Amino acid sequence: MTQRLILASNNAGKLKEFGDILAPLGFTLHAQGEFDVPEAEEPFATFVENALEKARHASRLTGLPALADDSGVCVNALGGAPGVWSARFAGEPKSDARNNQKLIADLEAHADKSAYYYCVLVYVRHADDPQPVIADGRWNGEIVAEARGTGGFGYDPHFFIPSLGKCTAELTPLEKNALSHRGQALRALVEKLK
C-alpha cells in the first residue's frame, strides 16, 4: 500500500534523510514546500509541542496526512542547550555556521563535552487528528571544536561518536540513518503505523 505524506519541514537535510527511509517502504513523499506551505511557528519549549504544531499546520494547509520532526542537540555542560532552540541558537537568520561557532565558543571553558541529538516525530492523519502518532530517538556523542566531514547538516561536523571515531558529517547517509536519533524515531513511528 502506498501512502501520500506531507513532510512538514523546510530543512533539506531532514527531507533527504526521511526520503531515504520512507520511500522504500512505499510512502509517496511531498515536501511541504511543494504545496507552498510556509514555515510554521515553533514557539514552544518542548520538542513534542513544536512537532505537533508543524504537523497540524502542514496538514491543515494541504488536506493530507503530515509528518513533522522537531529535533536538536542537547549539550550536558550547557544544561541541555541549545536543545529545542538549536536551529536559531545564534539568532536570526538561521545559520548552521554561526550556530556551530557559538556552540564551540560556549563550550570552550567546559571539560564535559558530552551531548546528544534528540528527535521527536509527529504524524497526523488530518489537522484535527485526536490521536497523533508520536515517536522519538536519542543519539549520544561529544562536541568537538574542529569540524570534520561534509555530510549531513547542522551540527554534524562537530558531533563526534566515540565508538566510531568519526563525526556524524563523516558518515554515509545510510550509516547516519542506521544510528541517528531521526532514524531511530522514524523506524519506531513506521512500526506504530503498521
Ligand SMILES: O=P(O)(O)OP(=O)(O)OP(=O)(O)OC[C@H]1O[C@@H](n2cnc3c(O)ncnc32)[C@H](O)[C@@H]1O
Ligand atoms: O523546522 P524544520 O522546517 O523541520 O527545520 P529546522 O531546521 O528549523 O528544524 P528544527 O526546528 O527541528 O531545528 C532542529 C535543528 O537541530 C539541529 N539538528 C537536528 N537534527 C540534526 C542532525 O541530524 N544533524 C545535525 N543537526 C541537527 C539543526 O541545527 C536543526 O536546524
Ligand SMILES: [Mg+2]
Ligand atoms: Mg524549525
